[in-house]
Amino acid sequence: MHMSNEMVIRNINVDTASAMVSDYGAHVLTWAPRGESAVVWCPSVVHLNEGKAIRGGVPIIFPWFNFGFENGRVTSKKPKHGFGRVSFWEFDERASNEGHLRYMLSDEAIDDTVLAQFGFGGIPRFHAIYDIEIGESLTMALTVCNVGNVPFAYEAALHTYLHVGDVDCAKVLGLEGARYVDTTLEDDPIVVQGNEAVAFSGLVDRIYYSTDTLRLRDDALGRTIVIAKQGAPQTVVRNPGERNGNAMGDLSKGEWRRFVCVEAVANRDGAITVDPGEFHTLSQTISVER
Numbered sequence: 001m002h003m004s005n006e007m008v009i010r011n012i013n014v015d016t017a018s019a020m021v022s023d024y025g026a027h028v029l030t031w032a033p034r035g036e037s038a039v040v041w042c043p044s045v046v047h048l049n050e051g052k053a054i055r056g057g058v059p060i061i062f063p064w065f066n067f068g069f070e071n072g073r074v075t076s077k078k079p080k081h082g083f084g085r086v087s088f089w090e091f092d093e094r095a096s097n098e099g100h101l102r103y104m105l106s107d108e109a110i111d112d113t114v115l116a117q118f119g120f121g122g123i124p125r126f127h128a129i130y131d132i133e134i135g136e137s138l139t140m141a142l143t144v145c146n147v148g149n150v151p152f153a154y155e156a157a158l159h160t161y162l163h164v165g166d167v168d169c170a171k172v173l174g175l176e177g178a179r180y181v182d183t184t185l186e187d188d189p190i191v192v193q194g195n196e197a198v199a200f201s202g203l204v205d206r207i208y209y210s211t212d213t214l215r216l217r218d219d220a221l222g223r224t225i226v227i228a229k230q231g232a233p234q235t236v237v238r239n240p241g242e243r244n245g246n247a248m249g250d251l252s253k254g255e256w257r258r259f260v261c262v263e264a265v266a267n268r269d270g271a272i273t274v275d276p277g278e279f280h281t282l283s284q285t286i287s288v289e290r
């Protein structure tokens with residue numbers, strides 16, 4: 001087992017794909033199947049600072065989403081999006097090979113004051129395993145085991161930044177008729193998607209109740225990214241739009257146009273409860289269709 005507080009970046013090259021993965025956050029930075037430009041997007045400059053989230057790639061959101069949600073309302077847990085993306089995960093050398101990386105994180109690495117923010121009283125004891133399968137498709141799977149003796153609930157997401165040529169020419173198919181929470185509107189109303197694809201003209205930040213496989217059609221790059229998932233009752237679709245995008249730290253001007261986030265999510269009323277001795281896996285698989 002390799003434990004370290006160093007900023008280690010793993011450069012992966014297999015016959016069918018290339019990728020870069022950071023041990024800090026167990027964070028996939030990029031992934032490209034052979035012959036394609038990057039599908040998992042990261043900015044032109046990647047900032048690595050302990051205690052800060054890495055922008056782009058696939059941040060692991062765990063064990064709460066944004067500032068958390070309890071009893072029907074948003075809470076104020078810290079750090080934002082949980083400690084998963086700002087922790088050094090252990091790289092499991094023995095369980096990994098050329099195209100398969102395994103990382104682990106357990107409650108022992110986290111302060112009890114931080115841990116006390118999730119669970120139903122008492123400190124949750126957990127063991128998280130993150131598997132990354134790099135090839136013609138990319139699969140990321142977050143398994144959380146309850147190794148304590150009280151149940152706990154958690155929120156999680158694989159906050160995937162997908163590369164598009166230009167967000168104006170991108171749309172997400174497969175959510176027609178789905179209900180969603182529009183977090184950009186006052187009081188987060190529930191809205192129903194019409195029969196049209198999701199397009200991006202300004203800030204979009206929505207939690208869709210959908211377990212379906214989605215397609216991100218990109219007319220600028222002439223390709224379709226297929227996003228499938230398991231163990232995640234919701235999908236967040238997001239682009240910050242021009243004003244918020246240009247104000248985002250760690251992004252250069254105009255870079256907000258180059259990605260759409262399609263996230264496999266379990267949050268709010270979709271949070272996961274794990275009983276002692278049980279586990280849950282949330283996973284996402286990405287591939288390209290021409």
Ligand SMILES: O=P(O)(O)OC[C@H]1O[C@H](O)[C@H](O)[C@@H](O)[C@@H]1O
Nearest residue numbers: 053066080081183205236238261
């Ligand atoms: O800027 P971050 O802390 O990475 O959060 C980025 C975003 O994550 C998710 O997509 C949420 O739905 C957004 O509300 C949030 O702004």
